[in-house]
Amino acid sequence: xxxxxxxxxxxxxxxxxxxxxxxxxxxxxxxxxxxxxxxxxxxxxxxxxxxxxxxxxxxxxxxxxxxxxxxxxxxxxxxxxxxxxxxxxxxxxxxxxxxxxxxxxxxxxxxxxxxxxxxxxxxxxxxxxxxxxxxxxxxxxxxxxxxxxxxxxx
Numbered sequence: 001x002x003x004x005x006x007x008x009x010x011x012x013x014x015x016x017x018x019x020x021x022x023x024x025x026x027x028x029x030x031x032x033x034x035x036x037x038x039x040x041x042x043x044x045x046x047x048x049x050x051x052x053x054x055x056x057x058x059x060x061x062x063x064x065x066x067x068x069x070x071x072x073x074x075x076x077x078x079x080x081x082x083x084x085x086x087x088x089x090x091x092x093x094x095x096x097x098x099x100x101x102x103x104x105x106x107x108x109x110x111x112x113x114x115x116x117x118x119x120x121x122x123x124x125x126x127x128x129x130x131x132x133x134x135x136x137x138x139x140x141x142x143x144x145x146x147x148x149x150x151x152x153x154x
Contacts, residue, residue: 012038012142015065017049019074030134036142046077053092064150072101087116094148
């Protein structure tokens with residue numbers, strides 16, 4: 001057993017904020033094929049995402065995510081607004097946020113990083129490439145990167 005294997009004994013808690021059912025299905029498929037055990041929670045708009053993170057309403061008993069996958073193009077409160085509110089909250093700002101979106105617009109990339117996104121991934125159109133992208137990101141974030149412990153608001 002390597003250090004990476006012993007480091008993550010608990011399943012990774014991942015929050016996917018995505019309103020496209022096809023992309024949700026592909027993301028679930030990619031994580032199912034991956035070797036890292038995880039619990040994937042899905043919400044479909046920005047308001048739900050903030051309720052989940054604030055553990056409000058139906059989300060009172062959900063775990064704090066280790067990582068958030070955030071689409072920018074959401075109904076109602078969009079991904080940039082979610083990112084801005086999340087990173088302004090001392091209790092939540094240490095959670096890494098990966099923007100996973102179909103937008104290739106340079107201004108979206110720049111704005112996401114200005115709002116303190118940890119990474120920006122453009123969704124490939126091809127389903128197999130999409131799955132490969134999610135698996136590569138999963139391997140990187142859960143095998144290589146050391147994530148902050150819960151409650152670390154420094």
